[in-house]
Amino acid sequence: MRPIDLAREHGLSAQAIRNYDDAGIFPPTGRSEFGYRNYTPLHALALRAFLSLRKGHGHQQATAIMAATNDGDIESAYRLIDSAHAELLTERGTHREVAAALGALSSAGREPIGGSALTVGELAHRIGVHAATLRSWESAGILSPERDGVTGYRRYGPDCVRDAEIARQLRRGSFPLQQVARFVGVLHTSGGHDALATFLNSWQGRLRTRSRHLLSGAAQFDAYLTQLDQAAC
Template structure:
């Protein structure tokens, strides 16, 4: 097989296939008497495995998995794959926490803050907590009050007041500080509770797609490993 034979299957250039070989993504090839590379079905499957792995793991991680596989270090390859699944599970749990937190919030919209921002004491009285609690929430990343340059006093604008009221509701619901902080950060990124709901749907779609991509990559890698085993046992690379 020529480089172009492998390239056509994936819409790549022949040079891209040669580059993948030079990068160690494909196993070494034999050369003809005239110096041309001779690819086999084993190389074709290695390319399929890499491109499928790249969809779930990203380029660098997929390349590391192929490097480990091609040097016979399957333990390292499996560890890289397992780590990706662990990270995906953690992200899935975070998304679930945020979605659940959104669901337990009161349907009542917080009363808008008119006029000047609130001081730490005024905000504490408004939501019924101790001022020290607000400082703890700030340390946890839940609140981001502005500061007066001259005095260093904290000022809590409308967004801060909203975040504080949400934090109070979630804390009363038993959420830990780091869970509240994750929810508030997601809320900021989305731009409000309505936008957050749409963001959560999109986030779920991304998680589902990544799970499918990881499965596809694993299936292609498994086929490649089976072919490697047969080649090492003296079977033809078909």
């Protein structure tokens, strides 16, 4: 098969196939007497495995898995696959923690929370972060502390404390500051509960989708490994 023959099944370009070949995604490729690349059904299977792996692992890691396999380093490929599943399991645990924490923290929606205002040091100690972290959250628009009229020091009222608690949980889930700021803003304007449910459901949906992609990628990769074993016999 020519590069274009391999590419057509997936709506790719012939150049993309050559790029994948150069990246090690395919097993060794034969050449014609004129130097053209010749592909076989094994290469077609490798491409299907790579494209399926890419959905769950991302382009870089899927490339590394295929390249290690084609180099004969199957243990490295397995370690990369295992790391993705371990990462997903960790994120599922984080999702549960965030869901529990946000559910408690935002259960009052826009209702005011009781309690006195905290200093930056008191709030940092309460949620287990550095004072500099709180200031960076303020710069990102996540927190809006008031200022003491006499000293000018920051004062974090009950609602601000709640936002800091939410930010801490989301940052533990590796959410970027801009996304945390958007979520906190939505909580303020929407009444809290609906935005929280949408956010958590969307996150859960992404976890489920990635789980399916990892499963389908594993199936295609296993089919490729089976053919490699047979070809080696």
